[in-house]
Amino acid sequence: MPVQIIKRSKAKSAVGAAAYRSGSKMTNEWDGLTHDYTRKRGVVHSEIILPxxxxxxxxxxxxxxNSVEMVEKTRDAQLAREIEISLPVELNREEQLQLARSFIRDTFVAAGMCADFSIHDKKDGNPHFHVMLTIRPLKEDGQWGAKCRKVYELDENGQRIPNGKYRE
Known part of the structure; x- marks a missing residue:
């Protein structure tokens, strides 16, 4: 399950990455660049799941x-996380879609992150989905919160495990 951070210091943008994963055309308000991936093949579904x-x-x-791009002011800002996850070939497309949706809702959206995912299938036996996640969670008022870099393991009472273990 490859995970990467989309960051400006690597000459990447969240808008460009989202356009590529979804096979769409988008313009980045931060730098004015238009990213056109409408000819990309193999994108069979794209969807946004929000808190x-x-x-x-x-x-x-x-x-x-663009909201993510504009809230980050520095030229080396970390903009988003991206995870690529394989889908079982034994499932039909609707079952793959439901599996991806429930995993994303339960794992990321429940923690306040916005998720943008796209299923790719080039008919090569490797169906998979890319999920882009906001690093900043949304607060209850709909404003961006502080960046969440560490997610601590919690016990059954919701308390942080005292040995300092955390998930990235």
């Missing part, structure tokens, strides 16, 4: 990722 308190306009991919 219930997210602004409804974040259902638009361009609005969501």
């Amino acid at each position: 219930s308190h997210a602004p409804p306009e974040f259902q638009d991919r361009n609005t969501l990722w």
Whole structure:
């Protein structure tokens, strides 16, 4: 399960990455660049899943990722996380979609992150999905919160495990 950070210091943008994963055309308000991947093949589904308190306009991919770009002020900002996850070939497309949705909702959106995922299938026996996640969670008022770099393991009572273990 490859995980990467999309960051400006590597000449990457969240808008460009989202356009590529979804096979769409988007313009980055931070630098004015337009990213056109409408000819990309193999994108069979794209969807945004948001926390219930997210602004409804974040259902638009361009609005969501431009908001992420604009909240980050530095030229070396970390903008998003991206995870690539294989899907079982034994499942049909609808089952793969439901599996991806529930994993994303339960694992990331429940923690306040916005998730943008795309299923890729080039018919080469490797269906998979890319999920881009906001590093900053959304607060209950719909504003961006502080960056969440560490997610601590919690016990059954929701308390942080005292030995300092955490998940990246």
